[in-house]
Amino acid sequence: MKEKVSVWFAKLNPLFNKLGRNYYLQAISASMMATLGPIFLGSFAVLLLVFPIEAVPQFLAASGFASILSAVYTFTIGSMALYVVFLMAKNLVTKFIPSDDGIMAGVIALMSFLFVTPLGTAADEVSAIPVTWLGAQGVFSAMIVGLLVGRIYILFKQKNITIRMPDSVPPMVSKVFESLIPTIAIGILFILVNRMFAATPFGNMHQCIYSVIQEPLKGIGGSIGAVIFLSLLQQILWFFGIHGTNVIMPLVQVLWMSMDAENLAKIAAGQKPENVVGYAFFMIITWSGLALGLALLMLVSKSRQYKQLGKIAIVPALFGITEPIIFGTPLVLNFGLAFPFIFNNTIALLIAYILTKIGILPVFMGTTPIFGLPLGFHAAVQGSISIIIAQLVIQLILSPLLWYPWFKRVEKKAILLESESEKIKRSL
């Protein structure tokens, strides 16, 4: 059965190869990960502003630091789309043309994004860019503009449509001229795009993309049903030995991270966050794919094989790295442990979702969790003690319990095998 299943699955390899090496998906994923720095700093500012101990926000308001911190928020999370649009174009170009640093494409993308962003007028008659479209609401628009500009720039490069300078011109200077034609052409394109959208009931491109794409997608991909579906897909892929997280994340990362940014925006504005699920929720609840519990069970196992693996696997597992446990057990194509391997995440997600809905857990703030931080610290960025406790309970109590009955069965077999081979050795 095992052979049959793996042969059948091997036929899907070209598909995963395509997904995993798709330049657009890679660029999306790399760009979202690169926003981590500013988002983290911004979340920290928000966290201080709404700190659970009253004295902290009071001091910040009295000392004037509060306005500094809200500015930090505005120019990090509140301006997320600006970072995203630059990064999308830059990363797409470097994927297609490794010799191009992508900076010019990023600059053109930022310019184009601003071209389609409506100007507003503040009360004192100063022209101003409304921050509405620079934050979470503009993220999809930023992604589309960034990838589109990147793609057009690549076309120009590949077709060699550029102003060529004589060789004697210094490379730095000729680089500027090289990007002139794409800058002008793409710039004019987006000026026209802006005019076009101005004629529609949406008024501008961002509003159109938000209403037509981002909002409906949020309804579908941002539901607990979709989260569970993706979690199952991720674990089934892992069951076949494929890095499931890497396959599913690029598909939903933009949506989930923009939902997190919406939560942060709400909190910064003094309102209640509404999105229960999101990137932070998914990553914190399914941390380590709940494999830490199995590593703990192995540590105290009477089987020598598992005990040794437990010793190797426990430290990386405490940092959320579970390849040793996945490949060393192995969990891949291991039908005896398939059920917990595939369903544990879903169970944890459902429990956390229900606990949040009934108000025992707070809605996640939405700070992007950092992969590689140890258990507990990983959850700490949500700024809530109960979320830290939830991660600890899921990993240290729920996870071992969920693995226990299944592990006992494979352990029994392993012990039997070990004692038999011991007997044979002795009789020799």
Added chain:
Amino acid sequence: MTNITLVCAAGMSTSMLMTKMKASAEKEGIQARIAAMSESKFATCTEPTDILLLGPQVSYLYESMKGTYEPKGIKVAVINMVDYGMMNGEKVLEDALALLN
């Protein structure tokens, strides 16, 4: 000097194996330069590579990596799953060097 590059999705778990392999190479007096990185980073990496080892979690890349890099004289292989999980640097190094023969 043999150049071995390990790749996986993020370069995290391969870097653990890399440490083990380096230790084993040192112990046995094998001249090898071992590096670990993410699969996407490898495409733009300019360091020389003789043997390219894929983590089992990215084994689906094997065919296309082989197609790209074997014509360039690089040996491509997927690391044995259990050796990878047990972080058996000695065995992985041994298997890798055997590819050159």
